[in-house]
Amino acid sequence: EAGVAQSPRYKIIEKRQSVAFWCNPISGHATLYWYQQILGQGPKLLIQFQNNGVVDDSQLPKDRFSAERLKGVDSTLKIQPAKLEDSAVYLCASTTKVYEQYFGPGTRLTVT
Amino acid sequence: QKEVEQNSGPLSVPEGAIASLNCTYSDRGSQSFFWYRQYSGKSPELIMFIYSNGDKEDGRFTAQLNKASQYVSLLIRDSQPSDSATYLCAVHSGGGADGLTFGKGTHLIIQP
Numbered sequence: 001e002a003g004v005a006q007s008p009r010y011k012i013i014e015k016r017q018s019v020a021f022w023c024n025p026i027s028g029h030a031t032l033y034w035y036q037q038i039l040g041q042g043p044k045l046l047i048q049f050q051n052n053g054v055v056d057d058s059q060l061p062k063d064r065f066s067a068e069r070l071k072g073v074d075s076t077l078k079i080q081p082a083k084l085e086d087s088a089v090y091l092c093a094s095t096t097k098v099y100e101q102y103f104g105p106g107t108r109l110t111v112t
Numbered sequence: 113q114k115e116v117e118q119n120s121g122p123l124s125v126p127e128g129a130i131a132s133l134n135c136t137y138s139d140r141g142s143q144s145f146f147w148y149r150q151y152s153g154k155s156p157e158l159i160m161f162i163y164s165n166g167d168k169e170d171g172r173f174t175a176q177l178n179k180a181s182q183y184v185s186l187l188i189r190d191s192q193p194s195d196s197a198t199y200l201c202a203v204h205s206g207g208g209a210d211g212l213t214f215g216k217g218t219h220l221i222i223q224p
Contacts, residue, residue, distance in 0.1 A: 035211075040120075041216050042116070042200050045211035045213070056211055098210040099163075100158065102158075
């Protein structure tokens with residue numbers, strides 16, 4: 001079974017630029033999550049999708065972050081404009097059961 | 113605000129000894145509890161989950177849950193150098209929004 005795929009793996013941008021991350025979950029997984037992991041901290045949930053609907057986006061900074069999951073499969077997370085404090089690893093996870101969240105390799109974002 | 117607290121460490125344990133990792137959580141309504149292992153530069157991988165008071169064993173790992181004390185622990189028996197990693201405690205509060213709340217993690221070092 002293929003795992004969660006994410007791209008790009010690394011991205012360096014200047015502040016105020018925009019960036020987008022892509023995630024392809026494990027086939028058949030209806031639930032998809034985006035987490036932000038700042039160095040030295042645990043992952044923080046940004047948004048949860050169930051199929052193509054948003055279940056929880058309470059911690060998503062909506063003035064600059066947006067996410068979508070068209071057709072209930074792939075998802076993209078966008079930041080516009082980026083700030084220095086957005087430097088982090090962005091992790092995508094998918095699951096059919098809450099106790100089996102599978103994480104992708106992550107995208108490491110550096111904002112300069 | 114739901115909080116999960118862990119001692120960041122580092123926790124240094126000699127090879128072959130028992131490593132004991134601890135976690136407390138603030139939301140008394142939390143229902144499920146998870147331990148993830150994260151190697152440097154890698155994404156978290158699930159080790160164990162527990163949702164009933166008491167102990168749950170899986171190979172060299174034992175998770176312990178005390179809901180009255182809002183306390184979760186992970187014991188690693190016969191510690192190996194390959195167990196050196198950051199261990200993340202995560203909590204699920206139940207309901208439809210089932211993203212996890214993570215602690216900052218404990219950095220474990222197994223000394224050969």
